[in-house]
Amino acid sequence: MSTLAPVLLAARFERQIVKTFRTRGAVSGPSAKRLRDLGLKDTELLRHLITATIVRKAGPERFFLHEPTWVARDHMSWRTVGYLGLATGLALAGLVTYLLVR
Numbered sequence: 001m002s003t004l005a006p007v008l009l010a011a012r013f014e015r016q017i018v019k020t021f022r023t024r025g026a027v028s029g030p031s032a033k034r035l036r037d038l039g040l041k042d043t044e045l046l047r048h049l050i051t052a053t054i055v056r057k058a059g060p061e062r063f064f065l066h067e068p069t070w071v072a073r074d075h076m077s078w079r080t081v082g083y084l085g086l087a088t089g090l091a092l093a094g095l096v097t098y099l100l101v102r
Contacts, residue, residue, distance in 0.1 A: 003088060007084060008081065014045060014049065017040065017045065018049075018065060020038050020040060021038065021055070021063075021064065024037070026038060026065060030058075032057075032058030032063055032064035033064070034061045035061070035063060052069070053066060054070045054073060
């Protein structure tokens with residue numbers, strides 16, 4: 001589970017950032033807002049969203065959520081989380097089996 005935790009945490013924070021843009025109405029160029037006005041800090045995860053063009057720059061220090069890119073992006077789905085959990089479980093079962101047989 002410890003290998004899955006950072007992935008789940010990053011996905012959660014990503015969704016929180018997107019929710020902040022939505023609730024504050026920063027969803028288009030004209031409605032773009034400064035990070036400070038959104039209550040967000042310039043973090044590595046936010047920079048990742050900017051690089052992925054999910055969050056776009058609309059002017060000096062003004063950003064907005066590009067909803068179509070967010071929806072189309074292959075972001076962390078529950079199916080992906082399930083596959084990661086299954087893979088982790090199988091790896092642990094294999095390790096336990098190996099240690100018991102050894």
